[in-house]
Amino acid sequence: MRDSAEWQPTSYRSHTIGQVVSLGDSLIGTEVTISGYAETVRGRGAICFLMLRDGTGRIQAFLKRDNMDQAFFDLVQSVSRESTVQLTGVVAEKRAPKVKEGESPPPPEYEINVSSGSILAIASTPLPVGVTDDVQVGLDVRLDNRHLDLRREHVNAMFQLRSRVLQYGREHLIAEGFQEINTPKIIAAAAEGGTNLFPMKYFDTDAYLSQSPQLYKQLAVLGGLERVFEIGPAFRAEKHDTYRHLNEFISFDIEGAWMDDEDVMGVQERMIFHIWSEVKKNDQNLIDIINKYRISQGNEEIEVDIPSLPFPRIPYCEAIEIVKKGGGEIEWGDDIESHHCDLIAAKFPGFHFIPRWPMAMKPFYIHHKENEKGTTGEQLSRGFDLNFGRDEMTSGGAREHRVDILEENLRGMGLDPADFTFYTDGFRYGAPPHAGWGLGVARLLMVLTGAGNVREVVLFPRDRSRVTP
RNA sequence: GCCCCGAUGGUGUAGUGGCCUAUCAUGCAGCCCUGUCGAGGCUGCGACCCGGGUUCAAAUCCCGGUCGGGGCGCCA
Structure with a gap:
């Protein structure tokens, strides 16, 4: 539940x-008005x-027929679960529950002795997704009813964690001198x-939804913004259907001038270290909620393991060797696929960088140094x-900042430099060497929350077959 | 685009040709009891994805469709 200590009435x-x-004791005898969802109604x-x-906690309201308008009492008593209700009453200490012999009584809890109130909105029955039920619900049904699914405690906790992760990430980048920007999502060319x-x-022109802020964040750096980041959507029309791909996702991007790949790997590992450290320090309550659910489902508990710095670097050439030694079929120049990654992950289970990929496998804007060759030359x-x-x-x-090489790369990949003048022109008048990365927010969150499917940690995911809700 | 698997009350499930007027849980409706607290007790409600076929007999087998899941491919 969220900390609402500073919230205004x-x-x-x-x-x-x-x-x-949380104020409990000091409010005893005070009349308060609260509003929320009726989780259970007994009696x-x-x-x-x-x-x-409500979004900040739960409390028991105690109603006695004699203490209020009888019509209201009858109304509350028959209200359906998840209906929204406003209640006014006096804060009191709750009578301690009966405990089994030998067990120590729980710490004092508080309740509201209701004197009046009103029903704000009645919930239809039955609920398509139980909010507090023990029964499992399939992901598809949950996503069809995400508005209700979100009321479930552990689901809610995941999205609070998401907000925290972004907050801590921003915090860290701003501390390192990055500024937040937004780039267009409507673009003219298949970039x-x-x-x-x-x-x-x-209007009358053909356009596309942006697949990446890549070229625009570079232009921002070339323009002198020096260090930028963007947290924004990216769209890919790929017909993939996996636990980790979506057709719309939030990409956390940075770009920095006078930096190379090593420099931005440093930014990234420090940022992730900061996020993990802050979550561990501030948000264990959210992790506990997720774990409570995981235990009830027979899953292992998750733990916030703050990774140690620096993260291992396993250059592409070395990664290929690891896969080969592990029995994987792969040749230099092949992509490292998921089943290959399993072999690498066996040796490096946590975060690890794989730098120095073959130039032939990388997009045209990636930088290379002519004297750096792989094991096959x-x-x-x-x-x-x-x-x-x-x-x-x-x-x-690291990005290619030499315009002649950029154009050569474009041609080498079958693209026409003339289609990219909006981009390459940015390099003609003096370009700082620069570097950057794009991070999948949901994938990071999957690691943190133990979610087995990216859809779990995206509010309203867009996949091949889902555009609603 | 390819391969495999699945679809049973609102939800999650049991069920592998006749024991099914279909199991269990949860839910929902109602009643009883109660300063309850994972409340409890009782009664009731509610389902075999769609279309065709095989068979004396289909939730169950076959074919097609739809929807979903997993894996692969694709994926700056």
Whole structure:
């Protein structure tokens, strides 16, 4: 539940439930008004218990027929679960529950002795997804009813964690001198080849949804913004159907001038270190909620393991050797696929960088040094990946800042430099060497939360077959 | 695009040709009891994805479709 200590009263409540729960003792005897979802309603006689939940906590409301308008009492008593209710009453210490012999009584808890209130909105029955039920629900049903799924405690906790991860990431980058930018998501050209783009109509012109802020964040750096980052959507029209791919996802991108691939790997590992450290320090309560659920499902608990710095660097050539020794079929020049990553992850289970990929496998904007060759004599690049276990988190690299080589690379990949003048022109008037990366936010969150499917940690995921809700 | 698997009340499931007027849990509706607290007790409600076929008999076998899951490919 969220910390609401500083929240101001609103038209619908004098206190958050979280405030009542945490202030507890000092509020005894005070009249408060709270609002929330009716989680359970027990009792059909002269008394009634209603567990009320808002985004900050849950508290029991105690209702006695004699203490209020009888019509309201009857209404509350028959209200369906998840209906929203506003209640006014006096804070009191809850009577301690009966405990088994030998068990120590729980710490004091608080409740509201209700005197009045109103029903804000009735929930239809039955709920398509149980909020507090023990029964499992399939992911598809959950996503169809995400608005209800989000009310489940552990799901809610995951999205609070997501917000924290972005907050800590921003914090760290700003501390390192990066500034936040936004680049256009409607673009004119199929910028980079490779991935398929979603076409769209921009008035009378053909346009596309952006697959990556890559070229624009570079232009921002070339323009002198020096160090930039963007947290924004990227769209890819690939017909993949896996636990880790979506057609719309949030990419966490940085780009920095006067930096090379090693420099931005440093930024990345420090940022991840900061995020993990802060989560461990501030958000164990959210991890606990997720673990409570995981235990109930028979899953292993997750732990926030702060990675040690620096992360291992396993250059491409070495990675190929590891895969070969592990019995994987691979040749220099092949992509390192998921099943290959399993072999590497066996030796490097946590975060690890894979730098120095073959230039032939990298996009045209990746920098290379002519004297850096692979074991077979082929040109290496300054592009890198960050993996965790078998999954790719990041792709990044030092960028090509020499315009003649950029154009050569474009031609080499079957692209026409004339289509990229909006980009290459940025390099004609003095270009700082620069580097950057793009990180999949949801993939990072999968690592942190133990989610087995990227859809778990995306509010309203867009995949091959889902555009609603 | 390829391969494999699956679809049973609102939800999650049991069921492998007749024991199925279909199991269990949860839910929902109602009643009883109760300062309850994973509340408890009782009663009831509610389902075999769609279309065709095989068979005396189909939730169960076959074919097609739809939807979903897993794996692969694709993926700056």
